[in-house]
Amino acid sequence: MTVSDTERSASDDLERATEVFTSVRPRLFGIAYRMLGSVGEAEDLVQEVWLRWQKYDRDTVENPAAFLATSITRLAINAARSARARRETYIGPWLPEPVDTTADPHLGAERGEALEFAVLLLLERLSPTERAAYVLREAFEYPYRQIAEIIQLNEPAVRQLVSRARKHVRTGRRTPVTRDEQRRLLSTFVTAARAGDLTALEELLAADVISYSDGGGRVRASRFPVVGAPRVAKFVKAFAPHFWAEVDVAWTEVNGQPAVLLTRDGEPYTLLAISTSEEGIHEVLWVMNPDKLTAAAAAVAAD
Structure with missing residues (x-):
């Protein structure tokens, strides 16, 4: 293979990688934002996943969308732990950063769960892992088996996390008006x-x-x-x-x-x-x- 052919192959590979990433980017941002309540922090994590995706041996990845979702969720769990510590010293009440939903009403989700201010505030009281399980299941309808792989727990434990989070949200959230x-x-x-x-x-x-x-x-x-x-x-x-x-x-x-x-x-x-x-x-x-x-x-x- 000539140098020109090698460069062309690498360019084509990167183009395919970009297409894959672009197609799932709204979902990646949606997961991170629901986890962190911050547009800036969510964008930073999406950028971090993109950088890792460029450097990764993509030939070993069977399901790119699942791989990228796993990457963003694990990064978001770690970021949420750090954010919780920072918010203990935050001056005054902390509220989620408002996000524009006119262009994408559900920010890449199959359902609009965990997007309202009231729900995001309730999720802040959950552990980062509970929050991740809830967001993946309720907003994006991931199967319990896949959530278990993403957050590295067994399936019964994930079901318990989601059930506990649902009860917390159901108890704290009032039925909204139209x-x-x-x-x-x-x-x-x-x-x-x-x-x-x-x-x-x-x-x-x-x-x-x-x-x-x-x-x-x-x-x-x-x-x-x-x-x-x-x-x-x-x-x-x-x-x-x-x-x-x-x-x-x-x-x-x-x-x-x-x-x-x-x-x-x-x-x-x-x-x-x-x-x-x-x-x-x-x-x-x-x-x-x-x-x-x-x-x-x-x-x-x-x-």
């Missing part, structure tokens, strides 16, 4: 919040509502969750004059649900989302950390 009703509730909340209307706010909120403000120490934000309808309503009313001054409101979609991006002087300021049920708004999520607003801002700019 998308239209959620949008109406968020719109009404924004109107009441801007006006500092205490009565209107209390009428919207579930009795045990929790307000989380994620500033990450980068901007001024409440460092503790605010709990209970009266306290949350008073909290929102108290900062209304300063918070909403000269703020523009743009509707967007993140994590498969309606949200609003607040901007001031053209700069992203806050991403506001809510979790709802028939009882009203039971979570108010203020994503204020500038590092977490990039994807949401890009989605609004693209509209």
Whole structure:
């Protein structure tokens, strides 16, 4: 084989490797994002898998998609362990980084599981291995046998992990209202919040509502969750004059649900989302950390 033939063969091989990787990339990102709740960290892991895939002896891989899914999951489990340690020193409440779901509603998943803010927050309380088993089964419908191979446990143990995670999510998650009703509730909340209307706010909120403000120490934000309808309503009313001054409101979609991006002087300021049920708004999520607003801002700019 001539040098030219060798180079051509290597180029063709890399092209095939690129095609395979590109075809499964949305799923790889979807797994990593659901595991970590961070767009940046998920992208970093996808890039790491790509680099490993280029260097790997691909002739030994019978099922490239399974190989790549295994690689991203194991990396995500390790990253989640490190992230848990970092979040113990995170300043104030931690919220997932909003991800734009207008282009890909389920981020490569067969099902949209573990994408809503409410579910991602519940999964944070699971061990990384439990989270991986749940995500692979519920979002991507992997068979238990394959999940066992990926996370290196036996099949009965995997079934137990998934069952335990399902119960945790089912217990903690309330039945959401329709998308239209959620949008109406968020719109009404924004109107009441801007006006500092205490009565209107209390009428919207579930009795045990929790307000989380994620500033990450980068901007001024409440460092503790605010709990209970009266306290949350008073909290929102108290900062209304300063918070909403000269703020523009743009509707967007993140994590498969309606949200609003607040901007001031053209700069992203806050991403506001809510979790709802028939009882009203039971979570108010203020994503204020500038590092977490990039994807949401890009989605609004693209509209």
